[in-house]
Amino acid sequence: MASEPVNVNEFQELARRALPKMYFDFYNGGAEDQHTLRENTEAFRRITFRPRVLVDVSRIDMSTTILGYPTSAPIMIAPTGMHKLAHPEGEVATARAAAACNTIMAMSFAADCTVEEVASSCNAIRFFQTYVCKRRDVTAVSVQRAERNGFKAIMLTVDTPRIGRREADIKNKSVTSLPILVKGVLTAEDAIKAMEVGVAGIVVSNHGARQLDYSPATITVLEEVVRAVGGKIPVLIDGGVRRGTDIFKALALGAQAVMIGRPVLYGLAAKGEYGVRRVIDMLKDELELTMALSGCPTVKDITRSHERSRQPEQQ
Ligand code: FNR
Numbered sequence: 200m201a202s203e204p205v206n207v208n209e210f211q212e213l214a215r216r217a218l219p220k221m222y223f224d225f226y227n228g229g230a231e232d233q234h235t236l237r238e239n240t241e242a243f244r245r246i247t248f249r250p251r252v253l254v255d256v257s258r259i260d261m262s263t264t265i266l267g268y269p270t271s272a273p274i275m276i277a278p279t280g281m282h283k284l285a286h287p288e289g290e291v292a293t294a295r296a297a298a299a300c301n302t303i304m305a306m307s308f309a310a311d312c313t314v315e316e317v318a319s320s321c322n323a324i325r326f327f328q329t330y331v332c333k334r335r336d337v338t339a340v341s342v343q344r345a346e347r348n349g350f351k352a353i354m355l356t357v358d359t360p361r362i363g364r365r366e367a368d369i370k371n372k373s374v375t376s377l378p379i380l381v382k383g384v385l386t387a388e389d390a391i392k393a394m395e396v397g398v399a400g401i402v403v404s405n406h407g408a409r410q411l412d413y414s415p416a417t418i419t420v421l422e423e424v425v426r427a428v429g430g431k432i433p434v435l436i437d438g439g440v441r442r443g444t445d446i447f448k449a450l451a452l453g454a455q456a457v458m459i460g461r462p463v464l465y466g467l468a469a470k471g472e473y474g475v476r477r478v479i480d481m482l483k484d485e486l487e488l489t490m491a492l493s494g495c496p497t498v499k500d501i502t503r504s505h506e507r508s509r510q511p512e513q514q
Contacts, residue, residue, distance in 0.1 A: 204469075206485075207441050207462045207478055213469035214285070222284040226464045229408035235416065236408035239439030242416035246448045247507050251494030259487050260497045265433065265456050266352055266378055266399060268324045271301035272483045273450060273498055276475075277407075277437045277458035278328035278354060278382075280309030285468035291320040293467060296475035298323035300483070305354050305458065308341060318348035328354040328382065339374045346375055352399065358383030358406050380435070385420050387427035394431060400455075401428060403436040407460045418449060425453030443485025447493065450501040 204210050215223050229236030261272040276297050283289035290312040297304035298321040305326040306317055317325065327345035332338045342353055353375055378399030383406060384390050390401055403424050405414040417438035425434050436449050437458035449457050459482065466474030495501045 204477070204481075207465075207481055210462060210465035210469050210474065210478060213474075214465035217468045218285065223468075225281075225284065226279075226461060226468070229412070230410055231412035233408065233412065235405055235412050235414050238416035239405070239408050239418075240441060241439075242418045243439055243442070243445045243448055246418070248444075248447075248493055249505055249507055250492060251505070254494035254496070256491040256494060256496050258496060259490050261483060261487055261490065263456065263498050265303055265435070266380075268303060268351060269301075270303050270324070270456070272479075272486060273446060273454075273456035274302055274479060274482055274486075275326075275435065275456055275458045276302065276304040276463050276479075277404075277460040278305040278307035278326075278356070279407075279460050279464055280307045281311050282464070282467060283311035285464050286471045288471060290317050292472035293463060293475050294323045294325065295321045296466075296472045296479065297321075297325075299472075299476050300479040302479060306345075306350070308356075314345050314348045314350065318350075325350045326352040326354050326380070328356055330356050330359060342375045342377075346377055350377070352378045352380060354380045354382050354402065355398075356382045356404075356406070358404070358410050384424060385415060385417070387423050390424045390427040390434075394428065398432065400433040400435065402458065403434060403438075403454070404458075405438055407438055418445075418452070421449060421452045421454060440482075443482055443487070443489045446482060446486045447489040447495075447501060448506060450498060451503055451506045453503070 263273045282293055286292055290310045294304050294317045303324045305328050308329045327350040329338055329341055380400040381393045381398045382402035382404050384401050393401055403417050403421050405417055417436050421436050428434055433455035435456050436454045440457045440459055446457050462478045463475050466478035493505050
């Protein structure tokens with residue numbers, strides 16, 4: 200492989216070479232048999248297009264908004280922990296790359312850098328991801344610190360470990376006035392419950408296949424969630440997005456945007472901030488080309504009719 204990667208997958212190999220095995224395995228791995236890990240990417244490959252050609256695609260506009268915040272493309276950086284394992288600058292480098300690409304970064308509760316360090320390093324639009332910790336005051340303090348430092352939304356990850364009492368926490372906006380996205384929804388039932396407690400958005404996610412093996416690949420359940428939500432709030436998706444065509448497929452099935460997890464870590468490990476920028480720019484370039492070749496000048500033009508009706512096998 201040439202040292203300058205030509206697609207996002209090639210960054211994985213560069214990261215493997217750049218990192219101690221233990222760190223690479225931590226980033227790369229999934230739960231147990233890693234069935235869901237494989238399926239997250241394979242399920243995208245089973246979807247094929249219905250491209251339209253008699254459309255003026257001389258100008259392609261990928262820009263969109265997420266919770267009202269403008270972004271250059273429907274691509275966000277997913278929250279992943281411990282970026283300093285990949286690069287000494289850690290989340291600061293990732294945030295700078297997000298700013299340079301004009302995209303939104305979700306910063307993990309398990310970040311190595313502080314919210315203050317990230318906030319003062321660049322003007323990227325940032326969301327803050329957290330869990331409902333057993334000690335609720337820990338969650339509250341972290342959320343309020345993020346809010347004070349200009350983070351624009353809270354992404355509450357609910358697939359780790361129990362879900363029971365968390366609805367009450369979402370209802371009790373004692374803690375923050377920021378909009379809350381719930382991350383980790385895989386069914387219509389949970390999407391409806393989340394809406395009932397007033398969340399601002401839903402992230403269809405199986406935690407990058409790191410939690411419950413044999414969970415469905417996220418792209419196979421996106422449409423179910425989108426139908427349940429009925430356009431009332433935005434639905435995002437992550438898990439296995441490695442190509443611009445994957446992003447197009449997710450948008451055609453109703454996602455507002457996708458989030459990227461491991462490829463960002465691989466880019467960071469291989470080439471620091473520049474590597475993260477390259478990962479996002481590659482995905483943007485591929486999405487732009489896919490839109491042009493499918494007859495979609497704007498993201499709003501991407502519809503269900505651009506995919507063949509046979510959906511990836513339901514799991
Ligand atoms: C994650 N993910 C994650 N999610 C979250 O809500 N909080 C976190 O701290 C982390 N940490 C984390 C670390 C590592 C190393 C990985 C790979 C993932 C899950 C992440 O937000 C996202 O859901 C997936 O990474 C998306 O799948 P892909 O793009 O990695 O296939």
